[in-house]
Amino acid sequence: MGKLYFIINPNAKNGYSLKVWAKVEKELEKQKITYEAFLTAYKGNGAEIAMLLAKQEGEVSITVVGGDGTLNEVVNGVISFPNVKVGFIPAGSGNDFARGFQIPRDPLHALSVLLRERKQEPSLTDVGKISCSSKEDLYFINNMGAGLDGLISKLANQSKMKKWLNKFSLGGLVYVYLLIKEILIFKPTDVQLIVDDILYDFPATWFVTVANQPFYGGGMQIAPKAKTDDGLLNIIIVYRLSRLKMLSVFVSVFWGGHVAFKEVKMLTGREIQIYSSTPMMAHADGDYFAETPLQIQACQQVLPIITRGIKKDRRQKELKNA
Numbered sequence: 001m002g003k004l005y006f007i008i009n010p011n012a013k014n015g016y017s018l019k020v021w022a023k024v025e026k027e028l029e030k031q032k033i034t035y036e037a038f039l040t041a042y043k044g045n046g047a048e049i050a051m052l053l054a055k056q057e058g059e060v061s062i063t064v065v066g067g068d069g070t071l072n073e074v075v076n077g078v079i080s081f082p083n084v085k086v087g088f089i090p091a092g093s094g095n096d097f098a099r100g101f102q103i104p105r106d107p108l109h110a111l112s113v114l115l116r117e118r119k120q121e122p123s124l125t126d127v128g129k130i131s132c133s134s135k136e137d138l139y140f141i142n143n144m145g146a147g148l149d150g151l152i153s154k155l156a157n158q159s160k161m162k163k164w165l166n167k168f169s170l171g172g173l174v175y176v177y178l179l180i181k182e183i184l185i186f187k188p189t190d191v192q193l194i195v196d197d198i199l200y201d202f203p204a205t206w207f208v209t210v211a212n213q214p215f216y217g218g219g220m221q222i223a224p225k226a227k228t229d230d231g232l233l234n235i236i237i238v239y240r241l242s243r244l245k246m247l248s249v250f251v252s253v254f255w256g257g258h259v260a261f262k263e264v265k266m267l268t269g270r271e272i273q274i275y276s277s278t279p280m281m282a283h284a285d286g287d288y289f290a291e292t293p294l295q296i297q298a299c300q301q302v303l304p305i306i307t308r309g310i311k312k313d314r315r316q317k318e319l320k321n322a
Ligand SMILES: Nc1ncnc2c1ncn2[C@@H]1O[C@H](COP(=O)(O)OP(=O)(O)OP(=O)(O)O)[C@@H](O)[C@H]1O
Pocket: 009, 010, 011, 012, 013, 014, 040, 041, 042, 043, 044, 046, 066, 067, 068, 069, 070, 071, 073, 091, 092, 093, 094, 095, 096, 286, 287
């Protein structure tokens, strides 16, 4: 069993992460568990710390205390090191990873699952790899999106209102506000997708989301059928619909009802190319990344993670098929 490392984003959810970490640290000391902790100092530092830790010989466990953005950094830092297992204690404002991988929201409960599960074989999760001409490849563990959601990620991350609302645990409202505002002015564009060598044309497209797990944007079920270890990415395309209907699609995403709209197309695939008539902004795990054109590839079961979620899902499937 490798040494336990923690990477904490002290700014996640406006410093709420430090309260979470204080609870976790107290419990680790109570249980006399050896660990080492690092606070990130700036954006991108989580990936650097994770990569340095990963370069050690033997098995290493790195647990993120923060939000999905810091987790994304750590995933990118360790992706080429199979000796690293990644854990997560949710302390951010969105926490979609925790939802999708069944990690408890309560810090001490999440820690007890982590301490138990790290003694077991890790679960292997798929991740997506995004390539484009202007930047290095970037991996995502939850989802990526191009179009309206990419634009909103960019605006939300720059927003002063999000910081202020986070003080009252209401940071998520910024996304709702930006979404309603942008729905009124956003200009949809024509999109061509190539999914596993098949070409699809989507006129007047609002967004294309590529998901590895069901949850997105702080609890919306964008891809209700997504599985994290099937080697497939779930693609959701929302196109050719009025601004008013776009609003109803958005509301219905909270319970996964958007799949019933004829303007919402669901596909699955391993290799996806996104082209658009005008460039679409894209995010990876909620952080703005680049613009279209983009290539996305599913990487099957490449990342060991410490969670009970995938194994529980698989056991249920095996029981159903027995
Ligand atoms: N010390 C730091 N200073 C500034 N930015 C940081 C730091 N550490 C991490 N980041 C970046 O801050 C962004 C947000 O972090 P994180 O996701 O952990 O918290 P959050 O926004 O509160 O939660 P969520 O992503 O779940 O909404 C990420 O893009 C991450 O890369």
